[in-house]
Amino acid sequence: TQLLEQSPQFLSIQEGENLTVYCNSSSVFSSLQWYRQEPGEGPVLLVTVVTGGEVKKLKRLTFQFGDARKDSSLHITAAQPGDTGLYLCAGPGPGTASKLTFGTGTRLQVTL
Amino acid sequence: GAVVSQHPSWVICKSGTSVKIECRSLDFQATTMFWYRQFPKQSLMLMATSNEGSKATYEQGVEKDKFLINHASLTLSTLTVTSAHPEDSSFYICSPREADEQFFGPGTRLTVL
Numbered sequence: 001t002q003l004l005e006q007s008p009q010f011l012s013i014q015e016g017e018n019l020t021v022y023c024n025s026s027s028v029f030s031s032l033q034w035y036r037q038e039p040g041e042g043p044v045l046l047v048t049v050v051t052g053g054e055v056k057k058l059k060r061l062t063f064q065f066g067d068a069r070k071d072s073s074l075h076i077t078a079a080q081p082g083d084t085g086l087y088l089c090a091g092p093g094p095g096t097a098s099k100l101t102f103g104t105g106t107r108l109q110v111t112l
Numbered sequence: 113g114a115v116v117s118q119h120p121s122w123v124i125c126k127s128g129t130s131v132k133i134e135c136r137s138l139d140f141q142a143t144t145m146f147w148y149r150q151f152p153k154q155s156l157m158l159m160a161t162s163n164e165g166s167k168a169t170y171e172q173g174v175e176k177d178k179f180l181i182n183h184a185s186l187t188l189s190t191l192t193v194t195s196a197h198p199e200d201s202s203f204y205i206c207s208p209r210e211a212d213e214q215f216f217g218p219g220t221r222l223t224v225l
Contacts, residue, residue: 042116042205042216043156088155098144098161100207100214105155 003027004089004103012109013079021074021106023089030092032072033100034063037086046074079110114140118206118217125196126225133191133220135206140215141186142208147179150203150219162189196224 007022023032031050035043047056049065049072056063060083062075072089089103115138125131135145144163148156160181162168168181178200180192189208193200201224206217 040203040219040221042207042218044216086155098209099158100146101158102148102156107153 004091004101006087006089006103006106008106009104010107010109012111015080015110015112016078017110019076019079019108021076021087021108022071023073023103024071025091026070027093028069030069032065032069033090034072034074035088035090035102037088038084043086043088076108079108081110081112084108084110114208114210114213114215116206116208116215116217118204118220120220121218122221122223124223124225127197128195130192130194131196131222133193133204133206133222135189135191135208135217137187137208137210137215140208140210142189142210143186144209145181145183145189146207146209146214147181147189147191148205148207150205156205159191193222196222198224200224 005024013019031048033048034046036046037043047063052067052069054065060077064073087106090100117136119134123131146161147159149159150156158171159174160168160170162181162183164183164186170176178194183189203219203221205219208215
């Protein structure tokens with residue numbers, strides 16, 4: 001079974017703090033994606049990483065794909081209340097690359 | 113950008129009734145449609161995959177006779193929850209795919225009393 005385990009499951013921090021969310025698997029992925037989902041809405045794509053060791057930055061968010069392409073991390077600098085939401089990593093498969101399997105999710109709450 | 117709509121956005125029904133959820137890709141053609149289910153405080157779980165004009169392929173543990181999927185056109189797919197029960201209460205999200213890009217609908221909240 002191709003599992004994407006995220007940690008932590010839940011994170012409550014104050015505005016201005018930094019945080020890192022991890023997405024780990026025992027399987028190798030050709031690519032990984034990160035999504036953010038707000039309550040009552042569908043997930044929104046933040047980034048896709050495709051190369052082992054790749055680092056991508058999106059304003060205060062930094063995404064990294066592990067060298068072995070089995071893990072990824074999302075680092076948020078100076079978190080803001082608007083960053084609150086469910087963060088999901090996702091990868092293709094199993095069985096067919098057209099499927100997308102989601103990680104277990106990390107719920108982030110940023111308070112003033 | 114790609115626009116995906118789902119209707120209804122929320123529905124409350126009595127146990128034993130059937131509920132149909134529509135998913136439309138408004139400005140692109142979805143060759144493949146994925147349906148996900150999300151229970152409170154959990155991640156998205158893939159229920160089934162369908163290609164236009166073909167029968168859906170269901171994930172293990174998902175009853176195909178209970179969750180009827182129709183993907184009759186490249187812009188419309190429906191998910192019908194038949195004889196719904198309280199344990200079917202969930203957030204259902206469609207995800208149409210065009211070429212290598214996958215998009216997500218805004219979701220439908222189903223509550224079965």
